[in-house]
Amino acid sequence: MHYSDSLKQQTTYKESAYHVGTIAEHRVKADRIKQMVNRIILVGKYLGFIFTFYILMTVRVLPTYDQVTRYNPIAWSKEVTVFNVYVVFLVILLAIHGFTLIQNQLFSGKADRSILEEYMFEFRAIVFSFLITIGITFLLKTTFLYSRVTLVLFVIAMLSETLIWLGAKRLIMSSLYRRGSLRSNILIVGAGRVGMEVQTKISEFKGNKNCIVGFLDDNKVGNEVIGRTEDLEKILKKIRVDTIYITIPSEKHVIESMIHTIYKYDVDIRIIPEMFDRMATVFAFRNDLEYPCLQIVKTPLRGLNVLLKRVADICGSSFLLLLLSPLLIVIAIAIKIGSRGHVFFKQQRIGKNGLRFYMIKFRSMREGSEFNKSELINDNEATGPVFKMRNDPRVTPIGRILRKYSLDELPQLWNVLKGEMSLIGPRPPLPEEVQSYTDYHWRRMDVLPGMTGLWQVSGRSDLNFEQWLDLDIYYIERWSVSLEMKILLKTIPAVIKGDGAY
Incomplete structure (x- = not known):
């Protein structure tokens, strides 16, 4: 025996x-x-x-x-x-x-x-x-x-x-x-939401480079689920697998057992970290106290990048203020002639990290109209904690033209020069809007607010609040010089067309 x-x-x-x-x-x-x-x-x-x-x-x-x-x-x-x-x-x-x-x-x-x-x-x-x-x-x-x-x-x-x-x-x-000479066979552990998203992204990849052999899952069944996690080695013996994506990081004991099983095989093991979709997309690898760890980086806009962006804001706002000074004078005169009241309109906004500041605009409404917003609240055409009306009766004839071509925003160059705003970034919200924000919405305040941004070149007021928010967070998490240039180059034609502005 x-x-x-x-x-x-x-x-x-x-x-x-x-x-x-x-x-x-x-x-x-x-x-x-x-x-x-x-x-x-x-x-x-x-x-x-x-x-x-x-x-x-x-x-x-x-x-x-x-x-x-x-x-x-x-x-x-x-x-x-x-x-x-x-x-x-x-x-x-x-x-x-x-x-x-x-x-x-x-x-x-x-x-x-x-x-x-x-x-x-x-x-x-x-x-x-x-x-x-x-x-x-x-x-x-x-x-x-x-x-x-x-x-x-x-x-x-x-x-x-x-x-x-x-x-x-x-x-x-x-x-x-x-x-098929170089095709990579992929096995996905976990047929949940993350596993399905991985399958979708692999399937969308051009070039026939990858082939998904199936899923392993202890709780789901189906045509694509070819076994349980305990069947991993049997699967490796039956089917050639080049890469394994593990999408169940919370199951530590299961992952540890699988890793011990497949260590001897020449297979790439890739673990997708938990909360990857709700955290920043940028991570820094650290070794604190002899423990390997991932540091969440809110935005690539830090360190030298912040200094370079600030220099660009100072140079850009100074140049534009000098260049556009004749136009600013003409607009000021037109506002003064068109209706009674001040030329400029100051409004408290929420900036980076929740700091309050007064944003300057050319007045586009009748004097004191901001106090009448409560009377029009039922006519709000925007979703979320934002107020927008396509045909706002408070807007003056001159103000309608200024809004259509975003000329009322030009005085914000002074806010940029002072360091309260940036040329490019998320739009600064009103204090009452912020009161309705969730923790996720507060991500918009991780960087300086801007005069223009992805929202400006992607539909402006035609976007709903969630689309607006997604664009802002995309900008924050994926900031780069090339993205800044892309937004800057798209802003001019967007403003000239005047689409989605009211």
Whole structure:
């Protein structure tokens, strides 16, 4: 009996070792194919760079030399005095460029990047390598021997060829994915809301790169649920799995058991943290008191980014106040002639972190009309704690024009200059609106309020409160310089059209 149990145990170990080895072999094979494609593209790219260098030497440098063996680069080293200097430049440039690419492969934390992201890195790598090479040749005192036009043309050619090679690589990889040679099989643990969202996002990914083999769940059944969490190893032996997404992080004992089970397999394990959808999308990894932890970062708009944005606000508001001063005077005169009352209207608003300030606008209503809002509350056309009317009877004829083209907002440039507001950000709410806010709504006050924002370029007053809120939080959590520029460029046509403004 003891011998029989021992034999069964040995058989189980052999089967387990076989399945573990089979998965590892497939991963190694897939990695080899990817490496081969990358090496072919890399060699082709560098051969293209060298050939481009050869063409430029033939067209730009050789014509200045008489009796040169035109198509024999080996003879050029003796016949063309600057050829060796150009070769040194090329070798240094390609060496630095190659080192930069290797650094990217080693330290990039992002597995999948779009072709634009890849090209932007290549672009920076080429420009960086070129500038460093220029600096090195300056120290070698050979800079004056080069034709500036030739070097610039070479860099432009490198940038163009890189884009072509990236496109070729994408086509090759897409073909391999379609054939199934590199397709990644994905198993999702947890068929709840998060698991279903992961399935949707994977299915939406273009290129046939991923294939979902099914779900594991202890509480749900269905065609897509292929087993319980305790069946994980059986599934791994039956079906090749490359990546496992665990979407039940609260089940610590279950996760710990699964991780111990699959550690021996060459499978990527990815755990989606709890509350990921209600927290900020930005995390910082820390190691406090020897415990690994995730620090929630409310917004990328912090540190140096805050300083840069403030400098941009000061410069931008100062420039616009000077540039638009004749228009501001004309508007002030028109308001004064059009109706009795002050030119400017001050209203208390809630700013960053709940700080109160007085926002300045051109008066667009009859004097004292803000006290009559309670009489019109039943005619409110907005949802949530916001009051909006398309045909507000309190608005003056001049004020209607000012509102349509957002000209009544121009005095807020002074608020920007004072640091109470920013050129771009969420709109500052009224105190009575904030009284109805939930904790989630308060996320709008994590940054300085702005004169324009995503809401301004996405429908303005035609949006309901929840859409408005979602756009503000999207801006806060995904702030970047490129997003700022995108909003800024879209604001001008949105204001000129005047759509959704009342």
